[in-house]
Amino acid sequence: MAAGLVAEAGLSTLLVEREKVPRYHIGESLMPECYWPLQRLGVLDRMKNSPFVKKKSVQFVAASGKESAPFYFEQHDPRECSTTWQVERAEFDKMLWDRAAELGAECHDETRVLDVLIDEETDTCTGVKLRAGDGPSRTIAARVVMDGSGLQSIIANKLGLREEIPSLKKAAIWSYFRHAKRDEGDNAGATIIMHTLNKDSWFWFIPLQDDVTSIGCVGDYDYMLKSGMSPEERFQLELQRCPGLQSRLQQAEQIDKVRVAREYSYWTRQPAGNGWVLIGDAFGFIDPLYSSGVYFALITGQWAAEAVIDGFRKGDLSARQLGSWCEDFRRGSSLIHKLVQAFYTKEFSFGGFIRNHPEYRSNLTDLLIGRIFYDGAERIFDRMDPEVAQARMAAANE
Numbered sequence: 001m002a003a004g005l006v007a008e009a010g011l012s013t014l015l016v017e018r019e020k021v022p023r024y025h026i027g028e029s030l031m032p033e034c035y036w037p038l039q040r041l042g043v044l045d046r047m048k049n050s051p052f053v054k055k056k057s058v059q060f061v062a063a064s065g066k067e068s069a070p071f072y073f074e075q076h077d078p079r080e081c082s083t084t085w086q087v088e089r090a091e092f093d094k095m096l097w098d099r100a101a102e103l104g105a106e107c108h109d110e111t112r113v114l115d116v117l118i119d120e121e122t123d124t125c126t127g128v129k130l131r132a133g134d135g136p137s138r139t140i141a142a143r144v145v146m147d148g149s150g151l152q153s154i155i156a157n158k159l160g161l162r163e164e165i166p167s168l169k170k171a172a173i174w175s176y177f178r179h180a181k182r183d184e185g186d187n188a189g190a191t192i193i194m195h196t197l198n199k200d201s202w203f204w205f206i207p208l209q210d211d212v213t214s215i216g217c218v219g220d221y222d223y224m225l226k227s228g229m230s231p232e233e234r235f236q237l238e239l240q241r242c243p244g245l246q247s248r249l250q251q252a253e254q255i256d257k258v259r260v261a262r263e264y265s266y267w268t269r270q271p272a273g274n275g276w277v278l279i280g281d282a283f284g285f286i287d288p289l290y291s292s293g294v295y296f297a298l299i300t301g302q303w304a305a306e307a308v309i310d311g312f313r314k315g316d317l318s319a320r321q322l323g324s325w326c327e328d329f330r331r332g333s334s335l336i337h338k339l340v341q342a343f344y345t346k347e348f349s350f351g352g353f354i355r356n357h358p359e360y361r362s363n364l365t366d367l368l369i370g371r372i373f374y375d376g377a378e379r380i381f382d383r384m385d386p387e388v389a390q391a392r393m394a395a396a397n398e
């Protein structure tokens with residue numbers, strides 16, 4: 001996203017990726033608001049003509065197995081962006097990579113950034129050290145480095161800017177299944193979020209192409225990985241403890257190995273410096289729960305690219321210029337963070353909250369869509385914050 005837009009503006013742009021493209025990645029369910037950055041990049045037609053499964057809703061299933069009514073994006077606000085996609089990331093990311101090349105970026109895969117070079121005297125980024133394949137390391141001078149290295153977060157690690165989010169010390173275990181049962185009609189492509197018994201963990205159910213479904217389980221790190229069970233055993237046990245999955249998996253077969261991600265939630269203290277800026281997961285990652293990661297990567301890529309282009313125009317590549325969009329982003333993304341924290345408060349019930357306060361249903365759907373960057377998006381928390389706090393207090397007093 002970022003490389004494409006910067007190159008389109010006529011700036012000499014180098015995009016490097018350490019893996020061979022296309023490469024596997026988790027993060028398959030898109031939020032509807034991805035529509036706008038994808039439109040900005042000029043890839044909407046490719047998305048519409050792609051075989052990616054169309055996603056029109058999200059649905060929640062309680063620990064008891066009781067299913068909520070699906071949140072249909074279209075019902076809330078009938079617009080073209082109300083349909084989004086469930087994507088195989090290898091194909092999706094390759095499409096973005098190709099688009100960056102079309103727009104003029106020089107793209108090199110199997111090329112690893114070894115270091116980001118920061119001049120100590122001027123506190124300014126001067127370029128990167130990288131290695132292509134098994135070749136020698138080389139230094140590349142650059143006026144700006146945009147760090148989109150995902151959870152590797154090269155610059156934040158180098159400068160000690162990472163802040164873990166202790167309340168979100170989680171782990172995920174997932175795999176792929178064929179012939180898992182999907183709903184009929186408009187809910188067929190839904191992302192379904194299902195609690196396990198006692199809300200000890202939750203599953204995602206993401207329908208992909210060729211009747212394959214991505215099914216993954218998220219829980220506290222110690223519970224998932226430190227209880228003496230292997231990830232495979234923990235995954236099997238949680239499958240059995242998930243009432244919502246029982247009927248869906250009756251005819252299903254697991255077709256891939258079990259994969260694990262751990263301790264991925266963190267934030268960075270400083271999103272930009274002189275000549276550098278962080279985007280996507282390299283800036284921070286909250287939690288897989290609401291599928292916000294790819295949208296955040298796209299929108300930060302777009303906003304950071306606009307700040308870079310503007311900075312070159314003005315001759316200002318300072319931290320303040322390159323990070324000029326970050327406060328808006330922090331404000332909006334903090335709403336998703338709050339929603340995540342509410343979900344992980346065992347004693348708080350989303351279903352109960354919406355039943356008691358139906359006036360917030362459309363506000364909540366906005367958040368689930370990713371429409372979070374407007375004044376008023378935070379309204380729901382006037383009510384939800386005290387109720388979550390009360391639920392936590394009640395639990396603490398038990």
Ligand SMILES: Cc1cc2nc3c(=O)[nH]c(=O)nc-3n(C[C@H](O)[C@H](O)[C@H](O)COP(=O)(O)OP(=O)(O)OC[C@H]3O[C@@H](n4cnc5c(N)ncnc54)[C@H](O)[C@@H]3O)c2cc1C
Nearest residue numbers: 018027028029113149150152172280281288291293294297
């Ligand atoms: C368990 C789990 C489930 C998730 N599910 C969803 C979901 O359903 N929907 C959603 O939207 N998000 C989801 N996410 C989040 C999503 O995966 C990320 O937010 C998203 O991929 C971020 O994109 P990015 O471009 O910032 O980073 P990435 O997609 O991680 O890309 C970073 C790239 O940088 C490359 N790289 C790293 N270091 C170097 C280096 N030194 N030199 C060169 N290249 C390097 C990596 O190889 C990688 O290809 C999930 C995350 C987890 C952990």
